[in-house]
Every structure is written in C-alpha cells, then in structure tokens.
Amino acid sequence: MVMDKIERRVIMASLVLMGLFVFSLLYAKNKYKSNVPECLPYDKAYTEPKINKIDEKTYEVFSVASMWQFQPSEIYIPVGSEVDFYLTSKDVVHGFNISDKNINMMAVFGAINKTTVTFDKPGVYDIVCHEYCGVGHQNMRAQVIVNYPDAK
Amino acid sequence: MQVSKSFKRVIFLELAIPIALLLLGIYHGLMQTIYRSGAIQQTSVAKLDYYQGLTLHGVINAIVLTTFFAVALGHVTMTYYLKKEPNKKLMWLSFWFMLIGTVMAAWAMIAGKASVLYTFYPPLKAHPLFYLGTALIIVGSWFPFFDWSRMYMKWKKVNPTTKTPLAVLGTLINFIIWFTCTLAVAYEVLVLLIPWSMGWTKTVNVNLARTLFWFFGHALVYFWLLPAYIMFYTVLPKVAGGKLYSDLAGRVALFLFLLFSIPVGVHHQYSDPTITQGVKFFHGLITYGVAIPSFITAFTLAASLEYAGRKNGAKGLFGWMVKLPWFNEDKFLFSYFIGGLILFIFGGVTGIVNASYSLNSVIHNTAWMPGHFHMTVAGPVFLGIVGMSLYIYSKMSGKKIFWPKLNTIIPYLWVIGMLIFSFGMSWGGLRGEPRRTNLGTTYLNPDSELFRSDWVPTTLLAMLGGIIMFTAGMMYIIIFFGTILRKKSQEGILEIPVSEAYHDEKRVPLFDKFKPWIVTMIIIILLAYIPALLNVNKNSGPGSPRYNIDNPLPIEASK
Numbered sequence: 077m078v079m080d081k082i083e084r085r086v087i088m089a090s091l092v093l094m095g096l097f098v099f100s101l102l103y104a105k106n107k108y109k110s111n112v113p114e115c116l117p118y119d120k121a122y123t124e125p126k127i128n129k130i131d132e133k134t135y136e137v138f139s140v141a142s143m144w145q146f147q148p149s150e151i152y153i154p155v156g157s158e159v160d161f162y163l164t165s166k167d168v169v170h171g172f173n174i175s176d177k178n179i180n181m182m183a184v185f186g187a188i189n190k191t192t193v194t195f196d197k198p199g200v201y202d203i204v205c206h207e208y209c210g211v212g213h214q215n216m217r218a219q220v221i222v223n224y225p226d227a228k
Numbered sequence: 229m230q231v232s233k234s235f236k237r238v239i240f241l242e243l244a245i246p247i248a249l250l251l252l253g254i255y256h257g258l259m260q261t262i263y264r265s266g267a268i269q270q271t272s273v274a275k276l277d278y279y280q281g282l283t284l285h286g287v288i289n290a291i292v293l294t295t296f297f298a299v300a301l302g303h304v305t306m307t308y309y310l311k312k313e314p315n316k317k318l319m320w321l322s323f324w325f326m327l328i329g330t331v332m333a334a335w336a337m338i339a340g341k342a343s344v345l346y347t348f349y350p351p352l353k354a355h356p357l358f359y360l361g362t363a364l365i366i367v368g369s370w371f372p373f374f375d376w377s378r379m380y381m382k383w384k385k386v387n388p389t390t391k392t393p394l395a396v397l398g399t400l401i402n403f404i405i406w407f408t409c410t411l412a413v414a415y416e417v418l419v420l421l422i423p424w425s426m427g428w429t430k431t432v433n434v435n436l437a438r439t440l441f442w443f444f445g446h447a448l449v450y451f452w453l454l455p456a457y458i459m460f461y462t463v464l465p466k467v468a469g470g471k472l473y474s475d476l477a478g479r480v481a482l483f484l485f486l487l488f489s490i491p492v493g494v495h496h497q498y499s500d501p502t503i504t505q506g507v508k509f510f511h512g513l514i515t516y517g518v519a520i521p522s523f524i525t526a527f528t529l530a531a532s533l534e535y536a537g538r539k540n541g542a543k544g545l546f547g548w549m550v551k552l553p554w555f556n557e558d559k560f561l562f563s564y565f566i567g568g569l570i571l572f573i574f575g576g577v578t579g580i581v582n583a584s585y586s587l588n589s590v591i592h593n594t595a596w597m598p599g600h601f602h603m604t605v606a607g608p609v610f611l612g613i614v615g616m617s618l619y620i621y622s623k624m625s626g627k628k629i630f631w632p633k634l635n636t637i638i639p640y641l642w643v644i645g646m647l648i649f650s651f652g653m654s655w656g657g658l659r660g661e662p663r664r665t666n667l668g669t670t671y672l673n674p675d676s677e678l679f680r681s682d683w684v685p686t687t688l689l690a691m692l693g694g695i696i697m698f699t700a701g702m703m704y705i706i707i708f709f710g711t712i713l714r715k716k717s718q719e720g721i722l723e724i725p726v727s728e729a730y731h732d733e734k735r736v737p738l739f740d741k742f743k744p745w746i747v748t749m750i751i752i753i754l755l756a757y758i759p760a761l762l763n764v765n766k767n768s769g770p771g772s773p774r775y776n777i778d779n780p781l782p783i784e785a786s787k
Contacts, residue, residue, distance in 0.1 A: 080474055080731050083527070090523035094516045101512075101585050110586040112498045112508050118769025143780035163501075167782070168775050169349050169434065171499075171593050175660020180499045180589040185351060185434050186769035187501035202680075206593040206662035208279065208345055210352065210777040211271070214670045217678055 113181050116188040122162045127151060135159045139203075141170035141183035144212030146203060155198050155223045163189040171207035174220065182207060198223040231313060231722045235303070236624055238319045242300035243617040245327065246293040247708050249334075253288035254701040256281035261649070261694030264665075265687040266672030278666040279343045279777070286346030287337065290605060291362065292330050294452045295369050297613045298406075299326070301455050302399045304620055306376045308724055309393045310383050318375045325368025332361030343777055345664060347441060348421075350432045351772035353783065356425045359417045366410045373403035391735045394478050395726075398458035401482045402451060404746065405489045408753075409447035416440040424774065430784075431771030435502045435764045442493035443757065450489040450518075452605050456612035457481070460529055460565060463616075465727040467562045468552055470536025475729035477528045479739040481521035487749050488518035491756030498588045502767035507759045508585065514756060515583040522576055529569065535730055557632040561725070564615025567639035571607030571646055575600060578654065593664075595686070596657025599650040606697075607646060611639050614704055619724075622711055626720035630710030634703060641700040649693025656686030 104110050116122075121138075125147035128136040133156050140147050142165065153159060163172050165183035172181040174193070181189045195201070205216035256276075262268055263278050271277055276284075299322060307313050335357065336342035342358035380400060384392070416437055424432045461478045465471050472478065494511035497503055537548020552566070553559040578600035581587055591597065622629055629635055653661075661667070661683045670678040672687055738744065773782035 079476055079733070082531075083474055083477055083524075086527040087520070087524060090520055093523075094519060097516060097580070097584065098513065101587070105586060110589070112505055112586055112589060113501065115502055115504045115763065115767055117767045120769075143775070167772070167780060168352050169438075171662065173593065173660055173662065175594070178589045180592045182497075182499045182501065184438070184501055185772040187435050187767065188769075189499075189501035202660070204660060204662050206665070207349075208282075208352075208664045210775070210779075211277075211279070213279075213664075214666045215678070 110178070114190040116162075116190050118186060118188055122164055122188045123166070133157050137161050139163045139172065139183075139218075140166055141172065141205065141209075141216075142166035143168060143210050144205070144216040146172075146205070146216065146218035149218045151218070151220045153195060153220065153222055156194070156196060157222070158192065158194045159220075160190065160192050168209045169207050170205050170209045170216070173204050173206045174201050175204070176201060195220065195222045229308065229311065229722050231307065231624070232316075234316050235307070235313050235319070235722075236720065238323050239300050239303060239624065240621065242296045242303075242323060242326075243621055244708075244712065245330075246288070246296045247614070247617060247705065249288045249292060249330075250701065251705060253285055253293070254698060254705075256285040257289070257701075258694050258698040260285065261687075261691040262668075264667045264672065265691040266668040266674075266684070267691060269668045269673045271666065271669060276338075277340065277343060279345070279664075280337065280340055282664060283343050283345050284334075284337050287333060287362075289610075290346060290452070291365060293613060294605075294609065295365055296326060297617065298402065298451060298455050299369050299372050300620075301458075301616065302372055302376060302403065304722065304724060305395045305399050305458070306379055308722055309396050310379055312379060312383075314372060314375045314379060318371045322368045322371040325371070326365050329361040329364025329366075329368060332357045332364065334361075336361065347445070349441070350421060350424070350434055350437050351775050351782075352777055353425050353774040356422055359421050359425060363414060363417045366414060369403075370407060370410070373407055376400065376403070389735065391475075392740055393462075394472075394475060394482075395458050395462040397479060397740075398454060398461070398482050400742070401486045402454035402458070404742070404749075405447050405454070405486060406451045408749070409444045409451075409490050412440045413444035416444075427774070431773055433764075433768055433771045435500070435768045436761075438497065438500065439494075439503070439760060439764050442496045443490065444493075445496055446493045447490045449601070449605065450485055452609045454482075454485065456568065456608045457485075457525060459612050459616060460525070460569070460608075462727050463561065463725045464529065464565045465532040465536060466725040467559050467565070468533055468536035469540050470532055470727075471730040472727045473528045473531035473535060473729075474731040474733070476731070476733040476736065476739065477524055479736075481524045481528075483739065483745050484521040484524075485518065486745050487752055488514055488521075490749070491753045492518055492583075494756070494760055495583050495585075495588070498585065499592045503760055503763045507756075507763055511756060511760075512583060512585040514752070516580075519576075519580055519583070526573075526576075532727075532730070555636045557629075557636055560629070560632065560636050561615050561619055563636045563639045564611045565608075567643045568608030568611035570643055571603045571611075574647070574650065575603030575607050579604065591657050593662065594657035595653040595661040595663050595690075597663050599653030599657055602646060602653070603650050611642065614708075615639070618704075618708055618711065620722075621708070623723045624720045625712075626716045626718045627711055627714045628717050630707050630714055635707050638700050638703050638707070641703075642697055645693045645696030645698075645700060647693070649690050649697065652686045652689025652691075652693060656683055656690070659683060659686065661686055 126138040170183040201220040203218040341355035540551040542548040542551035
C-alpha cells in the first residue's frame with residue numbers, strides 16, 4: 077500500500093488493542109462466568125410470578141414486570157444462594173437491574189429472559205426498572221433481601 | 229462561489245429552523261437534570277411533563293437538528309466541490325417533507341399524545357401523526373441523496389481518473405448508510421406501528437420492532453457522526469493552519485464505516501430476550517471493527533494538528549498544542565471542532581465499554597448511557613453542527629458574526645459543562661442510577677421509601693453541568709440569531725475551507741468506487757441480521773396490544 081509508515085503502524089497497534097479486548101472478554105467469560113442473559117423460547121409457564129426453592133441454596137424466581145410493579149416484589153433468600161431469574165412483562169417494555177450484581181435484563185411482552193446470579197453477601201439489593209414504562213416508571217422497584225435480620 | 233437565491237433560501241431555512249427549535253430542546257435538557265437531582269419533586273413544570281420533555285429533547289436534538297443539518301451540509305458540500313447546484317425542485321420537496329414531518333411530530337409531542345421517547349418502543353402507543361411525522365423527516369432526507377448520486381455519476385463520467393474529493397465521498401457514504409438503515413425503521417413505522425396504532429392490526433411483535441429499530445438505531449449514530457468526521461478531515465486542518473496528514477487514511481476510514489455501521493445493532497440488545505448469546509457476541513465483535521476507523525481518524529487528526537502547530541512556529545514535543553488558534557475570532561470553527569474532539573476522546577472510550585458484551589451488563593440503560601452519548605452526539609456532533617451552521621450562514625449571507633469574542637469561548641464552556649455532567653452521569657450509572665427516569669419524585673426524594681442517598685452527588689453534578697451547558701447553548705442561540713439580524717456587509721458567497729493533503733497519495737481505484745464496498749456491506753449485514761431475525765421469529769410469543777402511558781390495561785380493554 078501507498079500509506080505512510082507511521083500510519084500503518086498505528087493501524088496495526090489499534091488492531092492489536094482491539095484483539096486484546098476480545099481476548100479479555102473471552103477470558104472473563106470463562107473465568108468469572110460473566111455473560112449476557114440467556115435466550116429461551118416463549119413459554120406461558122413463566123408468566124405467573126413465583127419463587128421456587130429447589131434446595132437450601134438454589135432458587136428459581138419467575139419475575140413478572142407490569143405497569144408499575146415487579147412481582148414478586150420482595151424476595152427473601154439466605155446468603156450464598158444461587159438464583160435463576162426468569163423475566164417477562166405483562167404489558168410494555170420494562171428494565172430489570174440489580175446494580176451491585178451487574179444483572180441487567182429487559183422485560184418484554186411475549187418473550188422470556190433468563191440469567192443466573194449468586195448472592196454471596198447479606199444485604200438488601202434493589203431491583204430498579206430502568207426502561208421508561210409510562211407515568212409511574214419512577215415508582216417501580218423490587219428488592220432481594222439476603223439474610224436480613226427479619227428474614228422470613 | 230456564487231449560488232442562486234433559491235439555494236441560499238433552502239440552506240438558511242434548513243440551518244435556522246432546527247436552531248430555533250433548540251430553544252425547546254436545550255430547555256428540556258436543563259429541566260431533565262433539575263428533575264433528576266431532586267431539586268424539584270414534581271411530575272411536570274409549565275404544563276410539560278418530564279417524559280414529554282424528554283421526548284421533545286431527544287426528537288428535536290437528535291433527529292430534527294441532525295437530519296436537517298446533514299442534508300444542508302450535503303447540499304453545500306456537493307455544490308461546492310462539484311461546482312453545480314442540485315435540482316431545485318427536489319431541494320424544496322425534501323425541505324417541505326422534513327418540515328411538515330417535524331410539525332406533525334412536534335404537535336403530537338406538545339399535545340402530550342406521544343410521550344413515548346425518541347426510541348418509541350411499542351407497545352407504548354403514540355399518536356399516528358408522531359410516527360408519520362418521523363417517517364416524513366426520513367423520507368424527505370432521501371430525495372437529496374438520489375439527486376447527489378445523479379450529480380456524482382455525471383461528474384465521474386467527465387472525470388473518470390480524478391480522485392473523488394474526500395468530502396463528496398464522505399457525504400455519499402453517509403447517505404448510503406442512512407438510506408440502508410432507514411429502510412428497516414421505515415418498515416417498522418409504516419408496516420408495523422402505524423396500522424397498529426390506528427387499531428387496524430390487533431397486536432405487534434415487540435421483539436421484532438425492537439430489532440428493526442436497532443438495525444436503524446446504531447447506524448443512526450454514525451449518520452450523526454459522519455458529517456462531523458467529514459468536517460474534521462476536510463475543514464479542520466485548513467482552519468488550524470496546516471494540512472490533512474493523509475488523504476488515503478480518510479478514505480479507508482470512511483469505507484470501513486460503510487461496512488460496519490449497520491451490522492452491529494444487536495449490541496444495543498445485549499440485555500434483550502429472544503436473541504441468542506452467539507448472535508450478540510458476533511455483533512459485539514463487529515462493533516469492535518467499527519472502532520478501527522475511529523482510531524485511524526484520531527491518529528490522522530492528531531498528526532494533522534501537530535503539523536499545523538509546527539507550521540505555526542511550534543518547537544519541542546508538545547509545543548504544537550499551544551500554537552493552535554484556540555481563541556481566534558476569524559477561525560472560530562477551530563474552537564468548536566477541537567471542543568468536540570476533546571469530548572470525543574471520552575465518548576469513544578465509554579463507547580467501547582458499552583460494546584464490550586458482558587461488560588455492558590454493568591451499565592446498560594443506566595445513567596452511564598446518556599453520560600456516554602452526550603460526549604459523542606452532544607460533543608463533536610453538536611459542536612460541529614452549530615459551529616458550521618454559523619460559518620455557512622455568515623459566509624452565504626455576507627453578514628459578520630455577532631459578538632465574535634464570545635463566539636470563541638462558547639465551545640469551551642460547553643465542554644466544561646459536558647465533562648461535569650457526564651462525570652456525574654457515568655458515576656451514577658456505575659451505582660445503578662437509571663436513565664430516562666423522573667428520579668426527583670421518588671429515588672431522590674428523602675421522604676420516599678425509595679430514596680437513594682448514593683445518587684445525590686451524582687445527580688447534583690449532572691445538574692451543575694446541565695446549567696453550564698444551558699448557559700452556553702443560550703449564548704450560541706443569541707449569537708446565531710444576532711448574526712441573522714445584522715446588516716449585510718459584503719457579498720454572500722458559498723465558501724467552505726478546503727484542506728490540502730500532506731500525504732496526497734495516488735488514486736487507488738479500490739478506494740474510489742462504491743460497488744465492491746456496497747456488495748460487501750450487504751453481505752455482512754445479511755450475515756449479522758439473518759440469524760438475529762430468525763432468533764426473534766423462533767423465540768417470540770404472542771404480540772402485544774396497545775398501551776397508553778397512564779394505564780396498565782390495554783387500550784381495547786379500558787374502553
């Protein structure tokens with residue numbers, strides 16, 4: 077090519093940098109099991125809000141978002157629990173964000189979203205709706221309560 | 229060069245109308261930050277609701293201003309470089325389409341019948357005129373593209389072995405991307421949403437609508453950005469007092485944008501259901517590909533500015549930075565462009581974070597997002613647009629700039645405001661602060677059980693930045709309309725600065741024709757989007773009925 081030598085080097089350097097980023101992503105994906113939500117075919121079974129206790133440390137939560145609440149709105153679990161969240165919407169698009177756990181999903185009518193998360197530390201984790209869903213959007217919050225003093 | 233009265237009139241209107249609308253757009257920008265900080269804890273101010281204001285802010289600033297300007301700059305560029313005016317009738321037709329579309333959408337928004345934000349995700353239903361208005365703006369912007377293609381082919385016939393001027397190449401590439409990506413949103417609006425919002429079809433597949441929107445939605449950001457890139461490559465080096473470091477680098481970057489701008493949309497849907505992890509990862513990889521032309525641009529521009537600084541008499545390793553026309557009234561474009569570029573460093577870096585697959589889960593739909601894209605679309609794009617609008621207007625009307633000293637300071641004030649705002653937003657986003665939310669009534673209200681004390685400093689910083697930007701924005705509007713009100717002091721001509729190339733490489737035929745690139749673009753789009761659409765088709769359940777923003781029951785059931 078007729079390009080300037082320094083320029084070619086810069087392009088090579090940016091290619092290497094992007095390659096490094098891709099490598100880091102794959103590394104993190106394997107080592108920390110960090111991933112984006114899983115994709116499930118639509119199934120009506122997930123549209124009923126529910127908390128299933130599989131065993132002491134394993135839970136399934138069928139979370140249903142609607143204008144303007146999450147059901148179930150309070151989820152009590154012990155420390156160290158691994159929770160599978162299945163998420164759908166009864167009406168418009170909603171968001172589902174547990175910030176300290178980096179859980180981030182969209183709740184969409186006619187679709188099922190899924191992710192898995194382990195709660196290693198006790199505390200109250202806010203689930204905040206982060207997609208505009210109408211006039212009551214700013215009221216839409218649920219909580220995961222991990223080994224709270226009043227835990228049921 | 230001399231241009232006809234009719235040409236001037238179209239350009240003046242296409243520049244001035246969106247800038248007048250900015251009054252409303254920027255006002256609502258300021259208001260968002262005030263509501264969010266909890267400084268006011270209410271749902272509306274002056275009868276305009278928070279979400280209505282947010283819709284106005286997005287549509288006016290990100291759709292109307294950007295589209296009008298891209299068309300106006302395209303007219304100016306094609307005319308100036310090819311020395312021939314576009315077809316007058318088509319120019320006016322395009323203008324009227326865009327204007328009528330804007331009026332329709334504005335009416336729907338101001339009447340409170342379309343508070344669905346500028347992404348208009350179904351099943352929230354807006355008034356049909358909102359969708360139709362947006363579609364008219366888009367279709368109006370297609371006419372000039374067809375006309376410019378005709379002009380270009382005619383020119384090419386006469387000059388088969390001359391390199392296509394970089395600005396012309398960029399304009400055409402930008403509108404090829406725009407035309408291709410808007411086909412998807414035109415389908416979404418005309419086939420899916422308008423019949424559904426009228427009640428002719430009962431339901432809409434929300435996942436399909438979202439996927440079509442993002443086929444358009446990410447390419448849209450390049451449609452905003454490329455006019456700025458074209459100005460950075462072809463205008464900035466000249467204004468800085470130097471030359472473009474390499475002409476070929478610009479061509480390579482532009483063609484890479486053509487290939488990679490569209491097949492990356494699913495990286496906006498990492499958190500969506502119905503699309504598999506494999507497809508998401510593939511779109512993530514291509515998104516990294518689209519970072520390459522931006523790296524090339526960053527290097528080429530920095531090298532061009534260094535050359536300019538040295539030519540202006542700079543010594544030492546960093547001396548060239550001082551010897552640039554930072555506050556030169558006659559070269560005020562430099563202030564606007566460099567301000568945008570400073571913001572774009574941060575905008576680009578945060579953008580790579582967003583593209584990075586699982587890293588996206590940390591910040592998707594949080595305040596981090598607006599923190600990021602305000603450093604791109606409200607950084608180089610906005611500053612480039614308003615700076616160049618003022619320049620073209622002043623030259624073509626023959627009027628001197630009103631208050632030229634202040635004019636060189638405004639961009640830096642904007643940069644300071646934006647950095648404070650975006651720092652607050654990014655920090656909040658990392659703490660889970662949601663975007664597009666009237667936080668003041670709940671999360672930032674100490675009396676609410678939802679109160680989040682950790683979002684107090686982040687939203688306060690955003691408000692401080694918002695106030696500074698609002699001040700800068702209003703000063704600009706005063707200068708723009710102050711200039712319009714001045715008397716003509718010289719003959720009005722069409723003139724834009726043209727940078728020579730420092731390395732003016734020989735014509736490489738591959739980088740001077742469109743066909744092979746367009747074919748490759750289509751292949752990559754098919755590879756990226758056929759699997760995504762198959763996923764959506766396979767994993768989607770029933771379609772959704774219509775919902776109003778204030779009722780949890782579908783419109784049909786609540787009648």
